[in-house]
Amino acid sequence: MYKKFILTYLLLQSIALFAQQNLLVNVYSRPVQSLNGKWNYIVDPYENGYYNYRYEPFDKQEKPSKSAFFMNAKQEDKTELLEYNFDKSPTLNVPGDWNTQTDSLFFYEGTLWYKKSFDYVSKKEGNRAFLYFGAVNYHADVYLNGKKLGTHTGGFTPFNFEVTGKLKDKDNFVVVKVDNKRCKECVPTLNTDWFNYGGITRDVQLVEVAATFIREYEIQLNPKNNKQLTGFIKLDGQAAANKKITVTIPELKIKKQITTDGDGTAQVTIDVKNVKYWSPENPHLYNVLITAGDDVLSDKIGFRTITTKGHNIVLxxxxxxxxxxxxxxxxxxxxxxxxxxxxxxxxxxxxxxxxxxxxxxxxxxxxxxxxxxxxxxxxxxxxxxxxxxxxxxxxxxxxxxxxxxxxxxxxxxxxxxxxxxxxxxxxxxxxxxxxxxxxxxxxxxxxxxxxxxxxxxxxxxxxxxxxxxxxxxxxxxxxxxxxxxxxxxxxxxxxxxxxxxxxxxxxxxxxxxxxxxxxxxxxxxxxxxxxxxxxxxxxxxxxxxxxxxxxxxxxxxxxxxxxxxxxxxxxxxxxxxxxxxxxxxxxxxxxxxxxxxxxxxxxxxxxxx
Ligand code: GCB
Incomplete structure (x- = not known):
């Protein structure tokens, strides 16, 4: 019994270790400020910008030392000893792997720090902002204006951090410590038959959303009834509960209102007629519009069913x-x-x-x-x-x-x-x-x-x-x-x-x-x-x-x-x-x-x- 309790506890701990803040979806149809482009970088095989000489991580210190690279510190007078300077360091293009941008990094596997400075003016007072990464290979520690936002593990999936209230109009800086060292317990593990490209390999964007916004949704054809759309829409924010949402699909003449529950989630059930089913021969996509208060999100969604029957695949x-x-x-x-x-x-x-x-x-x-x-x-x-x-x-x-x-x-x-x-x-x-x-x-x-x-x-x-x-x-x-x-x-x-x-x-x-x-x-x-x-x-x-x-x-x-x-x-x-x-x-x-x-x-x- 005790053993089972310990095992469950350990499992929950490790899930907590990897669970990210809820992911934003469909960011390409939201207003964004792109942070793509040139980022300064410092190659740091000894992780000198992360650990002090006693090998204690700077980001666990109450008041991190200026030697921590994520502080992006500048020498304030000529007597000050500071052994890094992002602004004088070379740049890499983001998105992109570091291996093919500089010969000396071709086989590099380890830690490399990126820094980007930017100004940010919110489009609307009261809106929320998220820093979104399409992917970073493999492990990322992310800092904004010298404060840690969080970490992400896994080289091929997106993640984001909320930065509402943490951005200034001028002179923000994001620092990302990227580590692509392979390891036995990683996913993938040490041994693969492909190249371990390191870096911020996909788009980086600041995404601005309404105070209560559409966090996630699924609108798909019901696998058991091809005349019905099913799924859910989940809102995030203080006004997420009991809120009206409208789903509009103009081409199908659909305008349906649904209401979220106490947790901010609404179930979708919409009857449809004369659907052009999505297939390779006719990849028809419908414009789907979701409106929840101030937040409006559009997507292009195809409707189809996929099942198997005996040894057939049935589309x-x-x-x-x-x-x-x-x-x-x-x-x-x-x-x-x-x-x-x-x-x-x-x-x-x-x-x-x-x-x-x-x-x-x-x-x-x-x-x-x-x-x-x-x-x-x-x-x-x-x-x-x-x-x-x-x-x-x-x-x-x-x-x-x-x-x-x-x-x-x-x-x-x-x-x-x-x-x-x-x-x-x-x-x-x-x-x-x-x-x-x-x-x-x-x-x-x-x-x-x-x-x-x-x-x-x-x-x-x-x-x-x-x-x-x-x-x-x-x-x-x-x-x-x-x-x-x-x-x-x-x-x-x-x-x-x-x-x-x-x-x-x-x-x-x-x-x-x-x-x-x-x-x-x-x-x-x-x-x-x-x-x-x-x-x-x-x-x-x-x-x-x-x-x-x-x-x-x-x-x-x-x-x-x-x-x-x-x-x-x-x-x-x-x-x-x-x-x-x-x-x-x-x-x-x-x-x-x-x-x-x-x-x-x-x-x-x-x-x-
Ligand atoms: C495989 C692997 C693939 C390799 C391929 C090969 O079975 O799945 O990742 O690249 O063989 O070329 O040997």
Missing amino acids: NGKNVFLRGICIHEESPNNGKRVSTIEDARTLLTWAKDLGCNYVRLAHYPHNEHMLRLADEMGILVWEEIPVYWTIDWKNADTYANAENQLTEVITRDRNRASVIIWSMANETPSLPERNTFLGKLAKHSRSMDPTRLISAAMEQSNYEGNPLVKTIDDPFADVVDVLSFNQYIGWYDGLPEKCNEVTWKITQDKPVVISEFGADAKAGYHADKLTRFSEEYQEDLYVQTLKMLSKIEQLQGLSPWILKDFRSPRRQLPGLQDGWNRKGLYSDKGEKKKAFYILKAFYDAKAKQ
Whole structure:
């Protein structure tokens, strides 16, 4: 009993450690002051700006010393000893990773401090203000005008702090200590096959809202009744309780008034007629306007249902085959972390050129533009959190961190019609502690969002020990709605011709969506089809793999690995890899490889069926 109490206490403590202040949603349609642009920075591998020489953190001191970098102190007279100066330090562009902006920081993993000075004039007396970060990789300590606002852990999801009453008209400064050191108990952990880009990688904005404002909402088609919209709207502020809210959807001639409860939340139930359902063929988005007193927020929302039936994936009542590709969040024509809408558009346009109606955003939440564009362009999406390979399964903090990242991505994207699958993990070992971990994540995901499907990229294994008969015997297969697994027959496992010998015995009556297959090829390197890293090898692997996978009866989609070559410190073969994973169908410079055309032909034929 006592032990149980202690365990519960520890779990609650770690959830408190990672839970952020409630997240703002849909910030791109709010009036904002952008803090993007040049920020001064100081590289601080010894964390000298954070700890004194006794290794005590400055931000725990009652009156922090001027040596603390977050004080952004200036020498007041010539006798004063001060060993840093932000204004004389170099600058980095925000948003952006630090690795690709300065040669000396290319492989840097550690602490780097950012500082931005700005003036702020509130648009309206009585309004509230929030400092919003699209993402910082990995751990952020945030200070405003020398005072700590808070911390955030996790490199790919947004967070914000309320700064009402803390801003001056002139000369504010934000300091952010960013630490991207990898660690065993982090999410992701020490070992990944992608580049650990550090920095303030997405937009930073000051968001101004009314004293009582729309904090969060979900307006989606009822999964069980496609003539009804359901969800909730949550207000924040002193006047949030018992407040009238109006939901307007002009195109559907809807203007509905609802009232919040004592906690400031109103349930949404709206009957609708003649809805144009969102689909890849007709990605129709409705203008939805929410008005709550002084706060007005607009969004463009698509309405659709997504379910499974036996081994089919059913979109708006019709079976759909997912013609997909995996994508890393890296810019199209050079290797750096992307976060602009233009880069997102290029990546999704490349996927469309390939004949895709679906993308797997690997292996972590991508920037919000990707999802908004996917909505607009009619591309179905798998979103994932970076629970990858060998997570510290038994660590309560690690679980709380993963759950928090899942909460943040669902909160941000729960109104995106394009998102149909939440993925819990990638290629994790089927251990009891992992099963508990993922089981809890899946439960959490379903409780937050029962309208979407759940999956994880699992692994295949030999059926009854036979290496030529493959099966999925992972216990997490019982939990997911969509059975997905990565398989690399012909690359890590034999040569492409092995695909002719392998058969599949998948016993679950669930849709199978192959989450990865692929082979490295250096664009422009031509040889015979048995030569590793040649375009011909990759091309042949695609031919053989597609033939093999087509024999899986439950096959309802695939997302080969990967749209574009991406940086990975694991891939060092000189002349061929040079720091890049070369499994892209496009090279790092945007050249199409031969395998591109094989997949495109396969998808074009599927689209005609
Ligand atoms: C995988 C991983 C992916 C790697 C890929 C590879 O199974 O999920 O992150 O990059 O294989 O290229 O080996």
